[in-house]
Amino acid sequence: MSAKVAIVGIGQTALRTSADDRIYHEHDYEAARLALADAGLDRGDVDTVICSGWDAVDGRTISDMHTAMSSGGYLKDSSHVGEDGIMALAYAYMRIAAGLFDVAMVTAHGHAESSFETVSNVVFDPLFVRPLGQSHLVSLALQANAYAHRYGVSDEQAAGVVVKNRGNGAVNPRTHLRSSVTPEDVLSSDPVCYPLRALHCPPQSVGGVALVLCSEEMTRRISEKPVWVTGIAWAIDSYDLGSKDLTSLSSLSSAAQKAYGMAGISDPLRALDLAELHDITPFHELLAYEALGLAPEGGASRLVEAGDTARGGRLPVNPSGGVVCGNPYGAAGLLRAAEAALQLRGEAGQGQVPGPERALAHGMSAPSGAAARTDCVVIMEGG
Amino acid sequence: MAKRVAIVGVGLTRATSHRVDVSYPELVYEAVSGALEQAGLQAGDIEAVAYGSMDPFDGVFAPERWNVEACAGAGVANLPLMKITTGGTTGGSTALAGYYHVASGMFDVVLAVASQRVGESLEAQLVLNTAVDPIYERWQGAGAITIAALQGVKHFWRYGTTEEDLALIAVKNYENARRNPYAHLMRMLTVEDALNTRVVSWPLRLSDCCPSSDGAVAVIFAAEKRARAIADQPAWITGAGQITDNYWAGDRTWYEDWDSLSMLARRVYRQAKIENPLVELDVAELYNAFSIQEIIEYEALGFCEKGKGAELIRNGVTTMQGDLPVCPSGGVLCTNPIGATGLIRVAEAALQVMGKAEDRQVPDVRKALAHAWGAVIGFHTLMVLSSEAP
Amino acid sequence: MTQEEENIIVPGRWDLPFRHTAGRIASHFFHALVEKRIIATRCPRCRRVLMPPRPFCERCFVPLDEWVEVKQQGTLEAFTVCYARFTGLPDPPYCLALVKLDGADTALNHLLGEAELEDVERMKETVRIGMRVEAVWRDEREGGIQDIKYFRPLA
Numbered sequence: 001m002s003a004k005v006a007i008v009g010i011g012q013t014a015l016r017t018s019a020d021d022r023i024y025h026e027h028d029y030e031a032a033r034l035a036l037a038d039a040g041l042d043r044g045d046v047d048t049v050i051c052s053g054w055d056a057v058d059g060r061t062i063s064d065m066h067t068a069m070s071s072g073g074y075l076k077d078s079s080h081v082g083e084d085g086i087m088a089l090a091y092a093y094m095r096i097a098a099g100l101f102d103v104a105m106v107t108a109h110g111h112a113e114s115s116f117e118t119v120s121n122v123v124f125d126p127l128f129v130r131p132l133g134q135s136h137l138v139s140l141a142l143q144a145n146a147y148a149h150r151y152g153v154s155d156e157q158a159a160g161v162v163v164k165n166r167g168n169g170a171v172n173p174r175t176h177l178r179s180s181v182t183p184e185d186v187l188s189s190d191p192v193c194y195p196l197r198a199l200h201c202p203p204q205s206v207g208g209v210a211l212v213l214c215s216e217e218m219t220r221r222i223s224e225k226p227v228w229v230t231g232i233a234w235a236i237d238s239y240d241l242g243s244k245d246l247t248s249l250s251s252l253s254s255a256a257q258k259a260y261g262m263a264g265i266s267d268p269l270r271a272l273d274l275a276e277l278h279d280i281t282p283f284h285e286l287l288a289y290e291a292l293g294l295a296p297e298g299g300a301s302r303l304v305e306a307g308d309t310a311r312g313g314r315l316p317v318n319p320s321g322g323v324v325c326g327n328p329y330g331a332a333g334l335l336r337a338a339e340a341a342l343q344l345r346g347e348a349g350q351g352q353v354p355g356p357e358r359a360l361a362h363g364m365s366a367p368s369g370a371a372a373r374t375d376c377v378v379i380m381e382g383g
Numbered sequence: 384m385a386k387r388v389a390i391v392g393v394g395l396t397r398a399t400s401h402r403v404d405v406s407y408p409e410l411v412y413e414a415v416s417g418a419l420e421q422a423g424l425q426a427g428d429i430e431a432v433a434y435g436s437m438d439p440f441d442g443v444f445a446p447e448r449w450n451v452e453a454c455a456g457a458g459v460a461n462l463p464l465m466k467i468t469t470g471g472t473t474g475g476s477t478a479l480a481g482y483y484h485v486a487s488g489m490f491d492v493v494l495a496v497a498s499q500r501v502g503e504s505l506e507a508q509l510v511l512n513t514a515v516d517p518i519y520e521r522w523q524g525a526g527a528i529t530i531a532a533l534q535g536v537k538h539f540w541r542y543g544t545t546e547e548d549l550a551l552i553a554v555k556n557y558e559n560a561r562r563n564p565y566a567h568l569m570r571m572l573t574v575e576d577a578l579n580t581r582v583v584s585w586p587l588r589l590s591d592c593c594p595s596s597d598g599a600v601a602v603i604f605a606a607e608k609r610a611r612a613i614a615d616q617p618a619w620i621t622g623a624g625q626i627t628d629n630y631w632a633g634d635r636t637w638y639e640d641w642d643s644l645s646m647l648a649r650r651v652y653r654q655a656k657i658e659n660p661l662v663e664l665d666v667a668e669l670y671n672a673f674s675i676q677e678i679i680e681y682e683a684l685g686f687c688e689k690g691k692g693a694e695l696i697r698n699g700v701t702t703m704q705g706d707l708p709v710c711p712s713g714g715v716l717c718t719n720p721i722g723a724t725g726l727i728r729v730a731e732a733a734l735q736v737m738g739k740a741e742d743r744q745v746p747d748v749r750k751a752l753a754h755a756w757g758a759v760i761g762f763h764t765l766m767v768l769s770s771e772a773p
Numbered sequence: 774m775t776q777e778e779e780n781i782i783v784p785g786r787w788d789l790p791f792r793h794t795a796g797r798i799a800s801h802f803f804h805a806l807v808e809k810r811i812i813a814t815r816c817p818r819c820r821r822v823l824m825p826p827r828p829f830c831e832r833c834f835v836p837l838d839e840w841v842e843v844k845q846q847g848t849l850e851a852f853t854v855c856y857a858r859f860t861g862l863p864d865p866p867y868c869l870a871l872v873k874l875d876g877a878d879t880a881l882n883h884l885l886g887e888a889e890l891e892d893v894e895r896m897k898e899t900v901r902i903g904m905r906v907e908a909v910w911r912d913e914r915e916g917g918i919q920d921i922k923y924f925r926p927l928a
Contacts, residue, residue: 003487003488019794020794020796021794021796021797021800022794022796022797022828023518023794023795023796023798023799023828024793024794026796026828026829029828029829033834042834043834049627054444054445055438055439055468056438056439056444056445056789059513059517059789059791059793060513060514060516060517061437061438061439061470061510061511061513061514062437062468062469062470062514062757062758062759064468064469064470064758065470065514065630065758065759065761065762066516066630068627069627069629069630069831070829070831072834073627074627074628074629074831074832075626075627075628075643075646076626076627077624077625077626077627078625078627078762079467079469079476079479079480079625080467080468080469080476081465081466081467081468082438082445082447082466082467082468083465083466087465087466090465091465091480091483093487094483094484094486094487094489095483095487097487097488097489098385098386098483098486098487098488099385099486100385100483100486111794113791113792113793113794114789114790114791114792115790118789118790119444119789120444122442122443122444122787122789123443123444123445123448123449124449125407125443125449126442126443126783126785127406127783233463234463234464234465235461235462235463235464236451236457236458236461236462236463236464237458237461238451238452238458238459239448239449239451239452239458240452240458250461251461253461254461255461255463367444367445367448368445368448371448372447372448372449372451372458374464403780403782404780439787442785442787503785505860506859506860506861506862508859508860508862509859509860509861509862512861512862517791517793518793518795518796518799518918519799519825519882519918520882520918522918522919523863523869523882523883523884524855524859524862524863524867524869525869525882526859526862528855528857529853529855529869532853532855533851533852533853533869533871535853536851536852536853536902537851537902540902581856581857582856582893583855583856583857584853584854584855584856584857585853585854585855585856585893585896585897586853629831631823631825631827631879632871632880632882633824633825633850633871633872633873633879633880633881633882634823634879634880638851
């Protein structure tokens with residue numbers, strides 16, 4: 001792969017519980033303006049716009065009629081992925097790699113105009129599964145239980161992941177939940193969907209994320225602090241929950257292997273300086289360690305217990321606090337890429353990992369939770 | 384620079400108002416297996432999937448999830464799959480996504496799939512109404528038909544286009560559809576019949592409006608080396624693009640002109656090195672969901688001057704026997720599985736270039752144009768397909 | 774499996790509750806409608822008066838916070854009359870109208886009332902692009918776009 005693509009602009013709005021003073025696509029607008037300012041560009045410099053999100057969550061068919069405008073797309077070439085924003089990054093990467101565009105705007109928003117659990121039920125087929133009450137979180141809980149049961153992951157071990165991430169989030173002014181929790185807090189929180197408790201589950205946050213991507217030539221001309229995308233891959237897994245192994249994430253393994261191949265990584269635990277993962281539940285952060293080759297099957301929780309993935313550990317995971325601290329639904333995956341890029345620029349503030357050179361960002365795009373989930377892995381390197 | 388990319392296989396499904404004989408994954412499987420068969424490929428040859436649908440029509444949100452294995456076993460194989468949705472342009476946008484997958488150099492053989500079961504929804508216009516902004520405009524009862532009717536009212540008012548002109552468009556498309564086994568409406572229609580159908584939304588009569596269809600389509604894109612090995616005559620992509628116009632209905636002074644489509648056409652013709660589209664194009668598959676739009680598209684795409692679109696149909700220029708046949712398939716006016724429709728335009732244009740359009744084949748097609756509009760007429764996509772690599 | 778077997782159709786229905794935030798810009802506009810005033814945002818850069826009011830100018834890509842009041846009379850820019858009945862949509866016939874209010878650069882999407890719509894031929898004689906119209910207010914206004922009942926032809 002010879003094409004080089006860089007992230008040259010990062011825009012994040014403050015995450016919060018609700019934002020009744022804004023129409024939903026203003027999050028894209030605010031994030032896009034911040035990303036353009038960060039890149040030192042204006043709307044006229046943008047060649048292509050890729051928006052993201054799920055229309056049924058926004059309550060509007062063809063939501064990109066609004067979000068494309070908010071992202072600077074008027075009279076430009078735009079498209080829209082019905083996915084988390086991380087997949088918009090993937091699409092923009094391809095458009096630039098093709099040599100047909102120089103500057104791409106990628107946007108995502110979370111605005112919570114409906115309950116995602118209610119909406120996600122209608123992703124499931126109406127014939128066999130939908131009437132059973134299957135949803136995003138229900139299917140993820142099913143998977144968490146299968147994994148915990150097979151490998152004997154204890155409640156305390158799962159709580160350890162939450163405690164780590166909430167501790168990181170407590171010093172990240174950009175995230176939503178900025179308070180640490182104790183293992184006892186997690187273990188005594190209300191059961192939501194066995195084995196998931198309230199503090200295992202991410203909040204539903206409101207906010208926007210935007211990235212400006214550039215071709216190599218344009219990057220060299222305009223950017224003093226580029227973050228290069230050196231590997232990117234995505235993959236989907238099976239829809240049928242009954243016919244796949246729930247105790248591993250095959251789509252994430254597949255994406256990781258391809259991304260590592262592109263970036264020339266053979267030993268990720270040594271090669272990476274930090275990772276931002278889509279920890280939709282603590283069990284899924286552990287599953288991700290294994291899929292990413294950071295731990296052997298069933299061995300992920302030992303990494304947390306040893307402090308290897310804490311902010312000062314061998315491979316800090318979710319120094320931003322992760323999704324359990326901030327979850328703008330539809331933008332949470334792209335936010336992982338934004339946070340990883342900030343780290344590589346040394347601009348992550350109090351949560352900064354010292355001198356990172358190479359980072360991994362993982363975004364999950366999964367309207368039906370564990371069924372046909374898509375994982376996207378992005379490897380980035382500082383300029 | 385971009386890799387050379389061609390279409391090497393197309394699969395279409397039968398389209399009816401409700402395909403009660405198949406479940407959703409079966410419908411998609413029908414299209415995908417057709418494309419694999421035409422290209423002589425196995426499911427294992429597919430490296431990535433771009434999937435398009437406009438969700439609410441199906442009554443299944445994000446149906447690519449349920450249908451994932453119908454896409455060449457994409458779930459089991461952990462393939463990269465990307466969901467594209469942009470309203471009526473969804474199919475066109477999905478074709479563009481398939482093209483960029485290959486043009487990026489990351490993939491050599493990519494499957495673009497689009498599907499829609501409009502027949503599963505009891506009222507398509509109500510679903511389309513959810514595309515309208517819920518704060519200011521949704522209450523008012525707008526849908527695709529009323530927006531197209533606004534275009535008609537303004538085109539009549541400014542250019543003197545008549546109901547008879549619309550009837551000529553309908554008659555031409557209905558006649559073409561009778562030679563297309565994948566068309567939904569396949570019946571005779573005369574000008575007199577057309578003018579006797581009821582007014583749906585002034586000035587559009589029933590024969591000026593597309594049906595609601597169930598259908599799916601699959602198109603295989605391949606990088607140059609693979610394309611030459613797979614197909615005797617690949618359909619090369621020589622120009623492609625999308626344009627995004629404002630969504631505020633009241634900002635548009637151009638209902639009769641579609642200036643954004645003209646702007647996109649100039650960009651795409653420049654890529655494809657087309658100077659005189661009427662002369663250089665051999666066939667066009669336009670997104671004529673409503674008869675008036677085909678006339679406006681002639682003008683916006685530079686087949687004639689503004690306001691002269693009706694003359695092209697009056698003079699038979701765009702019939703099968705004319706200089707530039709438009710919609711040999713019968714077009715959207717005769718078949719409209721919404722999210723799939725834009726990709727069907729690309730598929731039909733590719734079949735024409737590949738010489739595989741059977742009874743609806745236009746002789747010696749070297750250059751074909753595929754168009755889609757969507758998003759309450761705010762978006763357009765175009766793709767130029769050619770018998771010669773760029 | 775026999776040929777005669779019936780294909781089963783499973784009924785479906787989406788009934789998903791939403792709460793759509795209007796945001797501060799549309800909210801300010803709606804509050805003004807309660808007082809029978811029609812206001813719009815003006816772009817500080819291109820100076821267009823944008824109706825309906827919106828939070829940013831998509832061409833200049835700058836935020837909008839300057840308000841101007843526009844007139845309650847305007848010109849019919851485009852219209853259609855819907856004669857077909859669609860489930861869940863208004864009863865036919867109804868006239869969708871784009872009205873460019875005096876003082877605004879873009880048109881408001883609304884309805885035309887007090888016009889003869891029932892008969893197509895009669896409608897064609899009475900409803901015309903370019904005709905002057907004015908807002909008709911509801912007596913009970915709640916802060917929403919339908920506080921304007923419709924626009925009617927100006928005598």
